[in-house]
Amino acid sequence: MINxxxxxxxxxxxxxxxxxxxxxxxxxxxxxxxxxELRLAQKNAYNNKTYYMxxxxxxxxxxxxxxxxxxxLIISRDRPELFFNNLDILLGEKIIxxxxxxxxxxxxTIQRTIIFEENSRRKYLExxxxxxxxxxxxxxxxxxxxxxxxxxxxxxxxNNTIDLWEGIP
Numbered sequence: 001m002i003n004x005x006x007x008x009x010x011x012x013x014x015x016x017x018x019x020x021x022x023x024x025x026x027x028x029x030x031x032x033x034x035x036x037e038l039r040l041a042q043k044n045a046y047n048n049k050t051y052y053m054x055x056x057x058x059x060x061x062x063x064x065x066x067x068x069x070x071x072x073l074i075i076s077r078d079r080p081e082l083f084f085n086n087l088d089i090l091l092g093e094k095i096i097x098x099x100x101x102x103x104x105x106x107x108x109t110i111q112r113t114i115i116f117e118e119n120s121r122r123k124y125l126e127x128x129x130x131x132x133x134x135x136x137x138x139x140x141x142x143x144x145x146x147x148x149x150x151x152x153x154x155x156x157x158x159n160n161t162i163d164l165w166e167g168i169p
Contacts, residue, residue: 050116054125054151057114065095065110065129066140073134080134084108087131105133109147123153 072087084099084106091097097110110129115122128148 050118050123051151054114054116054123057116058112058125058127058149061112061114061127062129062146065091066144069131069140069144073138073140076134077136080136080138083134107132121153123151126150126152 068090069087072083072090075086076083087108088097088099091110095110096112097108100107100109108131110127110131112127114125114127116125117123126148127146130145130147132143132145134143
């Protein structure tokens with residue numbers, strides 16, 4: 001009679017309970033891993049977005065300068081020595097440039113820094129162009145070259161200053 005009251009499900013119940021606990025633990029681990037991968041993918045997407053935004057602004061600036069170079073080449077086709085004077089007039093006030101007078105040739109350096117700021121973080125794109133003295137048959141890509149195209153961001157500085165009241169009213 002005692003054999004009839006005895007349950008034989010104890011060991012299998014314990015194994016099933018341990019299996020369920022193991023499955024729940026691995027499910028939670030999988031969930032946290034996929035959540036961290038999602039955060040990393042979003043951060044990666046943000047970095048790519050800012051990179052391509054700065055790059056497109058840089059290419060827009062390069063196109064603007066090259067179109068002014070093309071106009072200056074057309075204006076000074078007969079007299080290449082007036083190229084830099086015409087280009088200087090066409091560039092206007094907003095583009096930073098310097099003219100370099102050498103022994104045998106004149107060149108112009110154009111600089112531009114493009115700043116992208118979002119969430120109080122700044123990323124910079126520095127562009128330097130070198131424009132050399134054209135000849136009568138020069139083309140735009142022959143005289144205009146990109147000497148620097150650098151993307152960088154400011155170093156992170158932790159602000160650990162705490163403004164405490166010193167008791168003086």
